[in-house]
Amino acid sequence: MEAVKCLSGGASLEANAESVLRAITPSLDPTRHKGQAGKIAVVGGCREYTGAPYFAAISALKIGADLSHVFCTEGAATVIKSYSPELIVHPILEESYNISGVNDEGKRDISKKILSEFDKWMERFDCLVVGPGLGRDPFLLECVSKIMTRARQSNVPIVVDGDGLFLVTNSIELVSGYRLAVLTPNVIEYKRLVQKVLGCDVNDQNTHGELLSLSKQIGGVTILRKGKSDLISDGEKVQSVSIYGSPRRCGGQGDILSGSVAVFLSWARQCNLAAERESTISRTNPTVLGCIAGSALLRKAAALAFEHKKRSTLTTDIIEHLGQSLEAISPVS
Numbered sequence: 001m002e003a004v005k006c007l008s009g010g011a012s013l014e015a016n017a018e019s020v021l022r023a024i025t026p027s028l029d030p031t032r033h034k035g036q037a038g039k040i041a042v043v044g045g046c047r048e049y050t051g052a053p054y055f056a057a058i059s060a061l062k063i064g065a066d067l068s069h070v071f072c073t074e075g076a077a078t079v080i081k082s083y084s085p086e087l088i089v090h091p092i093l094e095e096s097y098n099i100s101g102v103n104d105e106g107k108r109d110i111s112k113k114i115l116s117e118f119d120k121w122m123e124r125f126d127c128l129v130v131g132p133g134l135g136r137d138p139f140l141l142e143c144v145s146k147i148m149t150r151a152r153q154s155n156v157p158i159v160v161d162g163d164g165l166f167l168v169t170n171s172i173e174l175v176s177g178y179r180l181a182v183l184t185p186n187v188i189e190y191k192r193l194v195q196k197v198l199g200c201d202v203n204d205q206n207t208h209g210e211l212l213s214l215s216k217q218i219g220g221v222t223i224l225r226k227g228k229s230d231l232i233s234d235g236e237k238v239q240s241v242s243i244y245g246s247p248r249r250c251g252g253q254g255d256i257l258s259g260s261v262a263v264f265l266s267w268a269r270q271c272n273l274a275a276e277r278e279s280t281i282s283r284t285n286p287t288v289l290g291c292i293a294g295s296a297l298l299r300k301a302a303a304l305a306f307e308h309k310k311r312s313t314l315t316t317d318i319i320e321h322l323g324q325s326l327e328a329i330s331p332v333s
Protein backbone atom coordinates (compact mmCIF):
# COMPACT_ATOMS: atom_id res chain seq x y z
CA MET A 1 0.00 0.00 0.00
CA GLU A 2 1.26 3.48 -0.83
CA ALA A 3 1.82 5.21 2.49
CA VAL A 4 1.85 8.80 1.32
CA LYS A 5 -0.36 9.99 -1.49
CA CYS A 6 -0.80 13.58 -2.44
CA LEU A 7 -1.85 16.03 -5.07
CA SER A 8 0.33 18.92 -6.11
CA GLY A 9 -2.45 21.32 -7.13
CA GLY A 10 -5.19 22.94 -5.10
CA ALA A 11 -6.14 19.91 -3.02
CA SER A 12 -4.49 17.88 -0.30
CA LEU A 13 -4.89 14.22 0.40
CA GLU A 14 -5.03 12.68 3.82
CA ALA A 15 -1.64 11.13 4.59
CA ASN A 16 -1.59 7.47 5.59
CA ALA A 17 -0.09 8.46 8.91
CA GLU A 18 -0.14 5.02 10.51
CA SER A 19 2.02 3.57 7.72
CA VAL A 20 4.42 6.47 8.10
CA LEU A 21 4.63 5.90 11.88
CA ARG A 22 5.28 2.18 11.36
CA ALA A 23 7.91 2.79 8.68
CA ILE A 24 10.02 5.35 10.53
CA THR A 25 9.85 4.12 14.15
CA PRO A 26 13.09 2.23 14.80
CA SER A 27 13.12 -1.21 16.41
CA LEU A 28 14.53 -1.53 19.93
CA ASP A 29 17.65 -3.27 18.73
CA PRO A 30 19.94 -4.34 21.63
CA THR A 31 23.03 -3.49 19.56
CA ARG A 32 22.11 0.20 19.46
CA HIS A 33 23.79 2.48 21.97
CA LYS A 34 22.46 5.38 24.04
CA GLY A 35 21.83 8.31 21.77
CA GLN A 36 21.07 6.43 18.56
CA ALA A 37 17.32 6.74 19.08
CA GLY A 38 17.65 10.52 19.17
CA LYS A 39 19.21 13.46 20.99
CA ILE A 40 16.89 16.45 21.01
CA ALA A 41 17.45 19.97 22.31
CA VAL A 42 14.72 22.49 23.12
CA VAL A 43 15.73 26.17 23.16
CA GLY A 44 13.07 27.84 25.32
CA GLY A 45 12.08 28.65 28.88
CA CYS A 46 12.18 32.13 30.39
CA ARG A 47 10.74 34.14 33.28
CA GLU A 48 7.11 33.69 32.17
CA TYR A 49 7.11 30.21 30.67
CA THR A 50 8.49 26.96 32.05
CA GLY A 51 5.67 24.61 31.00
CA ALA A 52 6.11 24.87 27.24
CA PRO A 53 9.80 23.77 27.01
CA TYR A 54 9.12 21.00 29.53
CA PHE A 55 6.18 19.69 27.45
CA ALA A 56 8.27 19.65 24.27
CA ALA A 57 11.34 18.05 25.88
CA ILE A 58 9.52 15.39 27.92
CA SER A 59 7.34 14.44 24.92
CA ALA A 60 10.51 13.69 22.96
CA LEU A 61 11.62 11.24 25.67
CA LYS A 62 8.18 9.65 26.08
CA ILE A 63 8.08 8.88 22.36
CA GLY A 64 11.46 7.18 22.45
CA ALA A 65 14.33 9.66 22.14
CA ASP A 66 17.31 8.75 24.33
CA LEU A 67 18.32 12.22 25.51
CA SER A 68 16.46 15.49 25.78
CA HIS A 69 18.13 18.81 26.61
CA VAL A 70 16.66 22.23 27.44
CA PHE A 71 18.55 25.51 26.95
CA CYS A 72 16.83 28.24 28.97
CA THR A 73 17.36 31.13 31.38
CA GLU A 74 18.75 30.52 34.84
CA GLY A 75 15.45 31.23 36.61
CA ALA A 76 13.54 28.82 34.38
CA ALA A 77 16.18 26.09 34.71
CA THR A 78 15.59 25.31 38.40
CA VAL A 79 11.87 25.05 37.79
CA ILE A 80 12.21 22.80 34.73
CA LYS A 81 14.70 20.54 36.53
CA SER A 82 12.25 20.15 39.38
CA TYR A 83 9.54 18.95 36.98
CA SER A 84 11.73 16.08 35.83
CA PRO A 85 15.12 14.56 36.58
CA GLU A 86 15.14 13.04 33.08
CA LEU A 87 15.87 16.33 31.33
CA ILE A 88 19.34 17.80 30.91
CA VAL A 89 18.92 21.50 31.58
CA HIS A 90 21.41 24.23 30.62
CA PRO A 91 20.78 27.61 32.29
CA ILE A 92 22.67 29.65 29.68
CA LEU A 93 20.23 32.18 28.19
CA GLU A 94 19.96 35.76 29.50
CA GLU A 95 17.09 38.25 29.39
CA SER A 96 17.62 42.04 29.24
CA TYR A 97 16.23 42.70 32.73
CA ASN A 98 18.99 40.53 34.19
CA ILE A 99 21.81 42.47 32.48
CA SER A 100 20.33 45.98 32.58
CA GLY A 101 23.51 47.57 34.02
CA VAL A 102 25.82 45.99 31.43
CA ASN A 103 27.29 48.14 28.60
CA ASP A 104 27.34 47.12 24.91
CA GLU A 105 30.77 45.52 25.11
CA GLY A 106 29.72 43.51 28.17
CA LYS A 107 26.60 42.38 26.30
CA ARG A 108 28.72 41.23 23.36
CA ASP A 109 30.86 39.17 25.77
CA ILE A 110 27.76 37.59 27.32
CA SER A 111 26.42 36.77 23.86
CA LYS A 112 29.74 35.14 22.87
CA LYS A 113 29.77 33.09 26.06
CA ILE A 114 26.23 31.85 25.44
CA LEU A 115 27.16 30.80 21.92
CA SER A 116 30.31 29.00 23.03
CA GLU A 117 28.35 27.13 25.75
CA PHE A 118 25.86 26.05 23.10
CA ASP A 119 28.61 25.11 20.62
CA LYS A 120 29.98 22.54 23.05
CA TRP A 121 26.83 20.51 22.53
CA MET A 122 25.36 21.38 19.19
CA GLU A 123 26.94 18.87 16.83
CA ARG A 124 25.65 16.05 19.03
CA PHE A 125 22.00 16.96 18.50
CA ASP A 126 19.79 15.28 15.93
CA CYS A 127 17.30 18.13 16.02
CA LEU A 128 16.65 21.47 17.75
CA VAL A 129 13.24 22.78 18.76
CA VAL A 130 13.43 26.57 18.96
CA GLY A 131 10.71 28.61 20.60
CA PRO A 132 8.44 26.86 23.14
CA GLY A 133 8.21 29.32 26.05
CA LEU A 134 11.14 31.35 24.72
CA GLY A 135 9.56 34.76 25.36
CA ARG A 136 10.25 37.84 23.27
CA ASP A 137 13.10 39.59 25.02
CA PRO A 138 15.22 41.32 22.31
CA PHE A 139 18.64 40.40 23.76
CA LEU A 140 17.62 36.77 24.27
CA LEU A 141 16.18 36.56 20.73
CA GLU A 142 19.38 38.02 19.27
CA CYS A 143 21.39 35.24 20.96
CA VAL A 144 18.92 32.63 19.73
CA SER A 145 19.32 33.95 16.15
CA LYS A 146 23.03 33.22 16.44
CA ILE A 147 22.32 29.74 17.82
CA MET A 148 20.02 29.07 14.82
CA THR A 149 22.63 30.31 12.37
CA ARG A 150 25.23 28.02 13.94
CA ALA A 151 22.84 25.02 13.83
CA ARG A 152 22.14 25.72 10.19
CA GLN A 153 25.86 25.86 9.36
CA SER A 154 26.16 22.40 10.95
CA ASN A 155 23.11 20.99 9.11
CA VAL A 156 21.20 20.31 12.33
CA PRO A 157 17.43 20.26 11.63
CA ILE A 158 15.40 22.97 13.41
CA VAL A 159 11.71 22.85 14.38
CA VAL A 160 10.52 26.42 14.97
CA ASP A 161 7.46 26.98 17.17
CA GLY A 162 5.89 29.56 19.52
CA ASP A 163 8.11 32.60 20.08
CA GLY A 164 10.67 31.10 17.69
CA LEU A 165 8.09 31.85 14.99
CA PHE A 166 7.85 35.44 16.23
CA LEU A 167 11.63 35.68 15.76
CA VAL A 168 11.66 33.99 12.37
CA THR A 169 8.70 35.97 11.01
CA ASN A 170 10.68 39.14 11.65
CA SER A 171 13.97 37.65 10.38
CA ILE A 172 12.91 35.18 7.71
CA GLU A 173 16.49 34.85 6.42
CA LEU A 174 17.21 32.66 9.48
CA VAL A 175 15.34 29.77 7.84
CA SER A 176 14.91 30.87 4.22
CA GLY A 177 16.16 28.13 1.87
CA TYR A 178 17.01 25.77 4.74
CA ARG A 179 15.44 22.43 3.80
CA LEU A 180 15.95 21.05 7.31
CA ALA A 181 13.72 23.71 8.90
CA VAL A 182 10.14 23.01 9.98
CA LEU A 183 7.73 25.77 11.02
CA THR A 184 4.71 24.75 13.14
CA PRO A 185 2.44 27.82 13.28
CA ASN A 186 -0.93 27.97 15.06
CA VAL A 187 -3.73 30.16 13.66
CA ILE A 188 -2.25 33.46 14.84
CA GLU A 189 1.37 32.55 14.03
CA TYR A 190 0.31 31.48 10.51
CA LYS A 191 -1.54 34.76 9.97
CA ARG A 192 1.58 36.75 10.93
CA LEU A 193 3.76 34.64 8.60
CA VAL A 194 1.42 35.05 5.62
CA GLN A 195 1.18 38.80 6.19
CA LYS A 196 4.94 39.20 6.44
CA VAL A 197 6.06 36.79 3.72
CA LEU A 198 3.23 36.96 1.17
CA GLY A 199 2.19 40.53 2.03
CA CYS A 200 -1.53 39.71 2.20
CA ASP A 201 -4.19 38.40 4.58
CA VAL A 202 -4.93 34.69 4.99
CA ASN A 203 -7.23 33.46 2.21
CA ASP A 204 -9.51 30.69 3.43
CA GLN A 205 -10.73 30.08 -0.15
CA ASN A 206 -7.25 29.01 -1.29
CA THR A 207 -5.85 27.19 1.76
CA HIS A 208 -3.63 24.76 -0.13
CA GLY A 209 -2.36 27.13 -2.81
CA GLU A 210 -1.49 29.64 -0.11
CA LEU A 211 0.43 27.08 1.96
CA LEU A 212 2.35 25.96 -1.15
CA SER A 213 3.22 29.56 -2.01
CA LEU A 214 4.29 30.33 1.55
CA SER A 215 6.61 27.33 1.70
CA LYS A 216 8.05 28.07 -1.78
CA GLN A 217 8.55 31.73 -0.90
CA ILE A 218 10.63 30.70 2.15
CA GLY A 219 12.75 28.44 -0.07
CA GLY A 220 11.08 25.07 0.55
CA VAL A 221 10.99 24.95 4.34
CA THR A 222 8.38 22.54 5.64
CA ILE A 223 5.32 24.17 7.20
CA LEU A 224 2.83 22.40 9.46
CA ARG A 225 -0.24 24.64 9.70
CA LYS A 226 -2.07 23.60 12.87
CA GLY A 227 -5.85 23.60 13.04
CA LYS A 228 -8.93 21.39 12.82
CA SER A 229 -6.92 19.44 10.23
CA ASP A 230 -3.16 19.84 10.25
CA LEU A 231 -1.85 20.80 6.80
CA ILE A 232 1.73 20.00 5.84
CA SER A 233 3.76 21.22 2.87
CA ASP A 234 7.36 21.58 1.73
CA GLY A 235 6.33 23.57 -1.32
CA GLU A 236 5.90 20.47 -3.52
CA LYS A 237 2.51 19.26 -2.34
CA VAL A 238 0.06 19.57 0.54
CA GLN A 239 -0.87 16.67 2.81
CA SER A 240 -3.28 16.64 5.70
CA VAL A 241 -3.70 14.82 9.00
CA SER A 242 -7.30 14.91 10.23
CA ILE A 243 -7.40 11.95 12.64
CA TYR A 244 -9.89 12.72 15.39
CA GLY A 245 -8.10 14.15 18.44
CA SER A 246 -9.72 15.92 21.35
CA PRO A 247 -12.25 18.74 21.63
CA ARG A 248 -10.23 20.18 24.55
CA ARG A 249 -8.05 23.10 23.45
CA CYS A 250 -5.92 23.42 26.59
CA GLY A 251 -2.57 25.20 26.11
CA GLY A 252 0.55 23.14 25.53
CA GLN A 253 -0.64 20.72 22.84
CA GLY A 254 1.44 22.57 20.25
CA ASP A 255 4.47 22.09 22.48
CA ILE A 256 3.93 18.31 22.53
CA LEU A 257 3.72 18.50 18.75
CA SER A 258 7.02 20.36 18.30
CA GLY A 259 8.92 17.86 20.51
CA SER A 260 7.29 14.95 18.67
CA VAL A 261 8.07 16.30 15.20
CA ALA A 262 11.73 16.68 16.25
CA VAL A 263 11.98 12.98 17.19
CA PHE A 264 10.12 11.65 14.17
CA LEU A 265 12.04 13.75 11.67
CA SER A 266 15.30 12.50 13.21
CA TRP A 267 14.06 8.92 12.83
CA ALA A 268 12.85 9.60 9.29
CA ARG A 269 16.29 10.96 8.35
CA GLN A 270 18.02 7.85 9.70
CA CYS A 271 15.56 5.55 8.01
CA ASN A 272 15.86 7.39 4.70
CA LEU A 273 19.61 6.87 4.74
CA ALA A 274 19.11 3.18 5.38
CA ALA A 275 16.23 2.70 2.94
CA GLU A 276 17.15 0.40 0.11
CA ARG A 277 13.84 -0.20 -1.57
CA GLU A 278 12.16 2.46 -3.65
CA SER A 279 9.04 3.08 -1.58
CA THR A 280 6.87 6.19 -1.52
CA ILE A 281 7.97 6.81 2.04
CA SER A 282 11.68 6.69 1.27
CA ARG A 283 11.13 9.26 -1.49
CA THR A 284 9.25 11.63 0.83
CA ASN A 285 11.05 14.53 2.49
CA PRO A 286 11.93 13.39 6.07
CA THR A 287 10.78 16.72 7.49
CA VAL A 288 7.34 16.07 5.99
CA LEU A 289 7.30 12.50 7.35
CA GLY A 290 8.21 13.89 10.80
CA CYS A 291 5.28 16.31 10.67
CA ILE A 292 2.79 13.64 9.56
CA ALA A 293 3.93 11.25 12.31
CA GLY A 294 4.01 13.93 15.05
CA SER A 295 0.58 15.28 14.19
CA ALA A 296 -1.01 11.81 14.05
CA LEU A 297 0.51 10.65 17.32
CA LEU A 298 -0.49 13.80 19.21
CA ARG A 299 -4.06 13.46 17.96
CA LYS A 300 -4.27 9.78 18.93
CA ALA A 301 -2.86 10.49 22.41
CA ALA A 302 -5.26 13.43 22.84
CA ALA A 303 -8.21 11.20 21.91
CA LEU A 304 -7.15 8.56 24.45
CA ALA A 305 -6.59 11.12 27.20
CA PHE A 306 -9.99 12.65 26.50
CA GLU A 307 -11.66 9.24 26.74
CA HIS A 308 -10.40 9.03 30.34
CA LYS A 309 -10.42 12.63 31.55
CA LYS A 310 -13.11 14.33 29.47
CA ARG A 311 -13.39 18.03 30.35
CA SER A 312 -10.49 17.90 32.80
CA THR A 313 -8.02 16.65 30.13
CA LEU A 314 -4.73 18.54 30.41
CA THR A 315 -1.53 18.53 28.39
CA THR A 316 0.19 16.32 30.98
CA ASP A 317 -2.59 13.72 30.52
CA ILE A 318 -1.98 13.71 26.76
CA ILE A 319 1.77 13.23 27.31
CA GLU A 320 1.01 10.17 29.46
CA HIS A 321 -0.76 8.58 26.46
CA LEU A 322 1.97 9.15 23.86
CA GLY A 323 3.69 5.82 24.55
CA GLN A 324 0.49 3.78 24.50
CA SER A 325 -0.61 5.45 21.25
CA LEU A 326 2.67 4.67 19.50
CA GLU A 327 2.65 1.11 20.87
CA ALA A 328 -0.79 0.52 19.33
CA ILE A 329 0.58 1.41 15.89
CA SER A 330 4.18 0.23 16.06
CA PRO A 331 4.46 -2.35 18.84
CA VAL A 332 7.77 -3.29 20.39
CA SER A 333 8.36 -6.75 18.95
Ligand SMILES: NC(=O)C1=CN([C@@H]2O[C@H](COP(=O)(O)OP(=O)(O)OC[C@H]3O[C@@H](n4cnc5c(N)ncnc54)[C@H](OP(=O)(O)O)[C@@H]3O)[C@@H](O)[C@H]2O)[C@@H](O)CC1
Pocket residue numbers: 048049050051052053131132133134135161162163186187188189251252254255
Ligand atom coordinates in the same frame (compact mmCIF):
# COMPACT_ATOMS: atom_id res chain seq x y z
N1 LIG B 1 2.27 26.30 29.97
C1 LIG B 1 3.09 27.05 29.21
O1 LIG B 1 4.19 27.44 29.63
C2 LIG B 1 2.66 27.41 27.84
C3 LIG B 1 3.38 28.39 27.15
N2 LIG B 1 3.12 28.69 25.87
C4 LIG B 1 4.04 29.63 25.23
O2 LIG B 1 3.46 30.90 25.23
C5 LIG B 1 4.13 31.70 24.27
C6 LIG B 1 3.12 32.45 23.43
O3 LIG B 1 2.36 31.51 22.66
P1 LIG B 1 0.82 31.76 22.36
O4 LIG B 1 0.36 30.66 21.48
O5 LIG B 1 0.05 31.97 23.62
O6 LIG B 1 0.95 33.18 21.63
P2 LIG B 1 0.25 33.77 20.34
O7 LIG B 1 0.37 32.84 19.18
O8 LIG B 1 0.75 35.13 20.14
O9 LIG B 1 -1.28 33.77 20.71
C7 LIG B 1 -1.73 34.68 21.64
C8 LIG B 1 -3.23 34.92 21.46
O10 LIG B 1 -3.72 34.51 20.20
C9 LIG B 1 -5.10 34.19 20.29
N3 LIG B 1 -5.38 32.88 19.69
C10 LIG B 1 -4.68 31.74 19.85
N4 LIG B 1 -5.19 30.76 19.14
C11 LIG B 1 -6.26 31.27 18.49
C12 LIG B 1 -7.22 30.74 17.59
N5 LIG B 1 -7.17 29.44 17.21
N6 LIG B 1 -8.16 31.56 17.09
C13 LIG B 1 -8.21 32.87 17.47
N7 LIG B 1 -7.32 33.42 18.33
C14 LIG B 1 -6.38 32.63 18.83
C15 LIG B 1 -5.44 34.23 21.73
O11 LIG B 1 -6.04 35.49 21.97
P3 LIG B 1 -7.29 35.70 23.01
O12 LIG B 1 -8.29 34.62 22.74
O13 LIG B 1 -6.69 35.61 24.36
O14 LIG B 1 -7.79 37.06 22.66
C16 LIG B 1 -4.09 34.11 22.38
O15 LIG B 1 -4.06 34.65 23.69
C17 LIG B 1 4.98 30.74 23.44
O16 LIG B 1 6.31 30.80 23.87
C18 LIG B 1 4.38 29.41 23.78
O17 LIG B 1 5.31 28.37 23.58
C19 LIG B 1 2.09 28.02 25.11
O18 LIG B 1 2.77 26.99 24.41
C20 LIG B 1 1.00 27.45 26.00
C21 LIG B 1 1.52 26.69 27.19
Ligand SMILES: Nc1ncnc2c1ncn2[C@@H]1O[C@H](COP(=O)(O)OP(=O)(O)OP(=O)(O)O)[C@@H](O)[C@H]1O
Pocket residue numbers: 162185186187226227228229230245246249250251252253254255256257295298299
Ligand atom coordinates in the same frame (compact mmCIF):
# COMPACT_ATOMS: atom_id res chain seq x y z
N1 LIG C 1 -9.89 22.96 16.08
C1 LIG C 1 -9.13 21.89 16.28
N2 LIG C 1 -9.68 20.64 16.24
C2 LIG C 1 -8.91 19.55 16.44
N3 LIG C 1 -7.59 19.59 16.72
C3 LIG C 1 -7.00 20.80 16.76
C4 LIG C 1 -7.73 22.01 16.56
N4 LIG C 1 -6.87 23.04 16.69
C5 LIG C 1 -5.67 22.50 16.96
N5 LIG C 1 -5.75 21.16 17.02
C6 LIG C 1 -4.67 20.20 17.32
O1 LIG C 1 -3.92 20.62 18.44
C7 LIG C 1 -2.54 20.67 18.11
C8 LIG C 1 -1.99 21.96 18.69
O2 LIG C 1 -2.51 23.04 17.95
P1 LIG C 1 -2.77 24.46 18.58
O3 LIG C 1 -3.38 25.31 17.53
O4 LIG C 1 -3.47 24.32 19.89
O5 LIG C 1 -1.25 24.89 18.84
P2 LIG C 1 -0.67 26.04 19.76
O6 LIG C 1 -1.63 27.19 19.83
O7 LIG C 1 0.69 26.33 19.27
O8 LIG C 1 -0.57 25.30 21.16
P3 LIG C 1 0.25 25.73 22.47
O9 LIG C 1 -0.78 26.07 23.48
O10 LIG C 1 1.07 24.55 22.82
O11 LIG C 1 1.10 26.91 22.08
C9 LIG C 1 -2.44 20.61 16.58
O12 LIG C 1 -1.51 19.67 16.14
C10 LIG C 1 -3.78 20.10 16.14
O13 LIG C 1 -3.63 18.73 15.79
Ligand SMILES: [Mg+2]
Pocket residue numbers: 161162186254255
Ligand atom coordinates in the same frame (compact mmCIF):
# COMPACT_ATOMS: atom_id res chain seq x y z
MG1 LIG D 1 2.23 27.25 20.43
